[in-house]
Amino acid sequence: MKCVIAGGNVKVLGRAVHSLSRIGDELYLEPTESGLSLRAVNSSRSAFAAFLFAPLFFQLYEPGSAGPDTELFRCKVHMKSFLGVFRSLPSLEKSVGKCLILLKPRASRLVLQLHCKHGVTKTHNLAFQECERLQAVFDTQRCVSRLCAPARLLAEAVVHFPPTLAEVTLGTGTSGRISLRNYVEDDAEPSKTMVTELWLAEDEFQSVAVAPGSHITFCLKEFRGLLSFAEASNLPLTIHFDKPGRPVIFTLDDTVLEVHLVLATLSDLDSSSQCPSTNGVSHLPAPPDDFGDDLESYMAAMETSEGCSEGPPSPTFPLRTPQPAKSKPQQQEEEEEEEEEEEEEGAVPGTPPHKKFRSLFFGSVMTPGRPGPATTQEVLAEDSDGES
Amino acid sequence: MSGQAQGRQCLCERLGPAFSDKEKRKGGEDHSAYLGGRGMRRFPSPRGIINTIVKLAKTCILRLTVCKLYFILSDKVANGGASMWCELSQGNFFDEFQMEGVAAEHNEIYLEFVPENLWRALKTAQSAKAVKIKLTNKHCPCLRVAVELPSLSSCSRIVTHDIPVGVIPRRMWNDFREPSMPDFDVSIYLPVLKTMKSVVERMKNLSNFIVIEANLSGEMNLKIETDLVSVTTHFKDLGNPPWASEDGCQSSGQGRDLESMAEACIDIKKLQQLLAGQQVNPTKALCNIVHKRIVHFILLHEEVSLQYFIPAIA
Numbered sequence: 001m002k003c004v005i006a007g008g009n010v011k012v013l014g015r016a017v018h019s020l021s022r023i024g025d026e027l028y029l030e031p032t033e034s035g036l037s038l039r040a041v042n043s044s045r046s047a048f049a050a051f052l053f054a055p056l057f058f059q060l061y062e063p064g065s066a067g068p069d070t071e072l073f074r075c076k077v078h079m080k081s082f083l084g085v086f087r088s089l090p091s092l093e094k095s096v097g098k099c100l101i102l103l104k105p106r107a108s109r110l111v112l113q114l115h116c117k118h119g120v121t122k123t124h125n126l127a128f129q130e131c132e133r134l135q136a137v138f139d140t141q142r143c144v145s146r147l148c149a150p151a152r153l154l155a156e157a158v159v160h161f162p163p164t165l166a167e168v169t170l171g172t173g174t175s176g177r178i179s180l181r182n183y184v185e186d187d188a189e190p191s192k193t194m195v196t197e198l199w200l201a202e203d204e205f206q207s208v209a210v211a212p213g214s215h216i217t218f219c220l221k222e223f224r225g226l227l228s229f230a231e232a233s234n235l236p237l238t239i240h241f242d243k244p245g246r247p248v249i250f251t252l253d254d255t256v257l258e259v260h261l262v263l264a265t266l267s268d269l270d271s272s273s274q275c276p277s278t279n280g281v282s283h284l285p286a287p288p289d290d291f292g293d294d295l296e297s298y299m300a301a302m303e304t305s306e307g308c309s310e311g312p313p314s315p316t317f318p319l320r321t322p323q324p325a326k327s328k329p330q331q332q333e334e335e336e337e338e339e340e341e342e343e344e345e346g347a348v349p350g351t352p353p354h355k356k357f358r359s360l361f362f363g364s365v366m367t368p369g370r371p372g373p374a375t376t377q378e379v380l381a382e383d384s385d386g387e388s
Numbered sequence: 389m390s391g392q393a394q395g396r397q398c399l400c401e402r403l404g405p406a407f408s409d410k411e412k413r414k415g416g417e418d419h420s421a422y423l424g425g426r427g428m429r430r431f432p433s434p435r436g437i438i439n440t441i442v443k444l445a446k447t448c449i450l451r452l453t454v455c456k457l458y459f460i461l462s463d464k465v466a467n468g469g470a471s472m473w474c475e476l477s478q479g480n481f482f483d484e485f486q487m488e489g490v491a492a493e494h495n496e497i498y499l500e501f502v503p504e505n506l507w508r509a510l511k512t513a514q515s516a517k518a519v520k521i522k523l524t525n526k527h528c529p530c531l532r533v534a535v536e537l538p539s540l541s542s543c544s545r546i547v548t549h550d551i552p553v554g555v556i557p558r559r560m561w562n563d564f565r566e567p568s569m570p571d572f573d574v575s576i577y578l579p580v581l582k583t584m585k586s587v588v589e590r591m592k593n594l595s596n597f598i599v600i601e602a603n604l605s606g607e608m609n610l611k612i613e614t615d616l617v618s619v620t621t622h623f624k625d626l627g628n629p630p631w632a633s634e635d636g637c638q639s640s641g642q643g644r645d646l647e648s649m650a651e652a653c654i655d656i657k658k659l660q661q662l663l664a665g666q667q668v669n670p671t672k673a674l675c676n677i678v679h680k681r682i683v684h685f686i687l688l689h690e691e692v693s694l695q696y697f698i699p700a701i702a
Contacts, residue, residue: 160512160547177543191528194505195550201543 001031001073001103004060010099010114012257014086015229016051021083022225023049023261028076028134029103029110031063036101039134040079046264047222048136057256059098073105075128085112085124095120103128138262140249143240145210147178151230151237153205157198158220158227167266168223170241170248171215176202178210183217183266206236216241217266218248226250226261233257244268435510437474437692440665441503444472444696449556449564452487452497455479460564463697470658473567473695480691497523498556498564501531509533509549517544529553567697570684572676573650575631576602578685579623581673584610585663587621592656594619597701600659600675600683601651604628604644612656629674650679652700662696670694 005013016038020027024040024047031037035054041047055061063072086092095116102111112124140146157180161168167183181197184190202208230237230252241248245267252259441448441459451458456475463471478485489495510533513519518536523529530550537545556564578584587610591598595612602608608623662685676684685696 162508191552191554194502194508194552196509197548197550199546201539201541201545203541203543204539204545 001029001036001064001101002060002062003031003036003058003101005057005099005101006059006097008093009057010096011089011093012057012233013053013099014089014092015232016053016259017083017086018089019225019229020049020051021079023047023222025079026076027079027082028074028131029128030074030133031072031103033063033072036061036063041134041136042222047219048134048260048262049226050135050260052258054256054258064103073103074131074133075103075105075110076131076134077110077126077128081124081126082112085114085122105130136247136262138247138249138260140240140251143242143246143249145172145214145241146238147208147210148206148236148238149204150206151227151233151235153200154237155227155231157200158224160196160198161220165220167217168220169215169217170239172210172212173199174212176208176212178202178205178208214241214243216244216246216248218263222263223250223261226252226259229259241265435507435514436668436689437476437694438503438507438510439667440662440694441472441474442507443661443665444470446502446504447500448503450499450501450553451564452489452499454487454495457481462563463699468655468658469699470655471567471697474692476692494558494561496561498561499523499529499531500554500556501551505549505551506531506533509535509551512537512547512549523553524550529555567695570676570678570682570697572684573644573679574602574604575629575674575676576604576606576608577627577629578673578675579608579626581663581666581669585660585666588656588660588663591619591621592660596656597653598656598659599651599653600677601649602626602675602677603649604646607649609649629672650677652677652680652683652698654683654698654700658698662698 017027020038020040024042026040028039028041029036030039032052035052035057037050037052039048039050041049096114097117098115100111100113100115102113104111108127110126110128112126114122114124116122158168161180161182165182169179169181169183171179171181173179178200179197180200182195184193184195227237233252233254235252235254238251238253239248240251244265246265247262248265250259250261250263437459441461445461449458449460449462451460455477457478458476459472459474461470461472463469487495487497489497513533513535515537516535517538520534522532522534524532529552531553533549533551535547535549537547539545588598591610591612594617595614597612599611599613600608601611606624606626606628608626609620610623611620612618666687668689670687670689672686672688674686676686678684680700682700683698685694685698687694687696
């Protein structure tokens with residue numbers, strides 16, 4: 001594979017790598033006919049990100065030739081090594097004119113060459129490993145709810161939460177408002193934890209097509225990486241989500257770039273009690289529709305509901321049960337991963353990060369709209385040589 | 389120290405004329421509290437003082453009376469023996485302010501809270517159209533800070549922060565009385581805080597203790613001494629505040645040798661924390677030194693007065 005990125009796009013590539021570095025420790029490179037795909041997954045398999053750069057993004061794009069029985073060559077590299085080439089975004093912008101990426105399987109080196117000002121050329125030779133295709137199973141068409149917002153709106157929303165906050169809950173109020181709330185773990189003391197909630201009006205979004213009274217809880221840290229990329233590129237962000245427990249999919253679309261971030265969400269303990277009406281009572285009510293500028297009526301609405309609200313301090317998101325022991329593969333790391341992924345085929349993803357979020361399903365692969373023979377797209381499995 | 393809200397304790401601050409009057413309800417219900425409103429831009433935000441407190445301690449007491457707010461750190465072991473007393477007139481910050489304490493003759497509320505939480509909530513409020521603060525008791529006593537932010541849409545964005553607080557029962561209020569002015573040996577104005585801060589920060593790398601000494605001729609020295617090195621920074625011409633005692637005579641210092649230094653050796657970290665929190669230069673900054681006993685700092689801003697006591701290391 002050989003490709004050349006020129007001008008301002010070098011910085012875009014750099015930003016993409018920064019985003020991916022927030023997800024996982026390894027960067028997967030997959031040249032395809034429709035472009036170069038960079039992907040990453042986190043160690044607990046609860047977050048997956050893919051950046052697809054179309055051929056038009058490049059000054060020159062040669063994915064290489066696939067033989068009749070072989071596929072285009074794929075590899076993965078250490079994230080730190082790749083990120084190191086693009087570490088300083090300001091200096092990329094100022095001094096790099098062109099970036100060449102050359103993948104020569106037989107020479108077993110991935111070459112990244114930056115052509116900089118004043119005739120300086122920086123060449124990085126990275127070691128890589130061959131690997132199978134990394135693909136999470138998700139389908140945006142199957143998601144009940146969809147929100148589209150300018151990245152700036154979401155960036156302004158998350159600023160109210162502390163940078164260290166792990167999980168956030170996105171909810172849809174009954175009057176069409178969208179809320180973001182920090183997720184409080186059930187074993188945290190309610191009398192010690194500050195709760196922050198933000199309400200956004202429907203018309204701040206570019207499009208809203210959501211099931212009222214729904215909510216999902218996902219890892220904010222992993223989302224922030226994509227959010228800063230979206231903000232810098234000034235692209236609107238689309239959020240596809242479904243029931244709690246089903247993954248949430250964030251997408252960015254452009255003529256030359258397509259980004260997907262898939263995060264597992266916290267599943268509810270008690271799925272039987274999920275009727276929207278009970279959600280409405282145990283929540284803070286959404287501000288009334290005639291809210292306008294009147295904070296006072298909002299406070300009044302809060303007061304009237306306080307009398308009747310009851311239940312645990314973190315009302316709507318009770319603890320997820322410990323999942324049945326059959327699949328806790330993410331707890332054994334190292335080389336077991338390939339077998340684990342096969343076990344998880346078809347498993348419903350459960351609950352959140354490190355100890356909580358279980359892995360996404362890495363089953364068989366078809367992403368919507370992606371061409372490709374189904375037969376070769378098997379369960380992703382790591383290279384049988386294991387992790388280096 | 390924390391507990392359920394008692395009786396009719398509530399904190400109530402009403403918004404300015406832009407909003408309709410809210411009828412005050414009786415009998416055990418929480419009243420809404422509002423702070424600021426559109427008038428808030430005329431008034432400084434209490435963020436500055438919260439910024440200081442955040443650096444000083446993990447928890448703080450907020451005392452509310454009809455006219456004033458007090459932030460209090462008592463000299464418990466957790467604070468290293470240092471204590472703080474800070475007061476502000478509520479009229480300087482709130483468009484309207486209403487509160488009702490436990491009983492008519494004890495019309496005050498004492499709350500324990502984590503300053504970091506309040507700081508974060510007020511950070512949201514920086515560009516707010518309106519801010520309301522309310523004391524509620526849904527599952528546990530909370531200070532609910534509701535902020536209305538401008539947005540491009542027809543409806544504003546609302547951010548609420550529920551800050552858990554502990555209500556201090558009346559029997560413990562005596563723990564938090566205003567400290568009396570010590571009988572000091574020397575009182576002197578402090579040098580420019582920014583300079584003092586950078587000196588102390590560098591000294592902190594070398595030693596855990598610092599000696600502050602000053603005399604009535606406007607001279608102050610900051611000294612550290614270790615086995616390997618001793619460093620002294622000298623300040624001159626600082627000026628000494630004229631204190632008049634109640635009976636009209638000059639207070640302590642009368643008859644004292646003008647060159648003689650009063651000193652106290654204190655924990656350098658406490659001093660550094662106090663200085664680190666100062667973003668804006670105070671209108672007046674001075675300290676009173678009781679020789680080998682305690683250093684009493686007084687920082688006066690237009691709307692806020694802050695006193696900080698650091699005991700001397702024996």
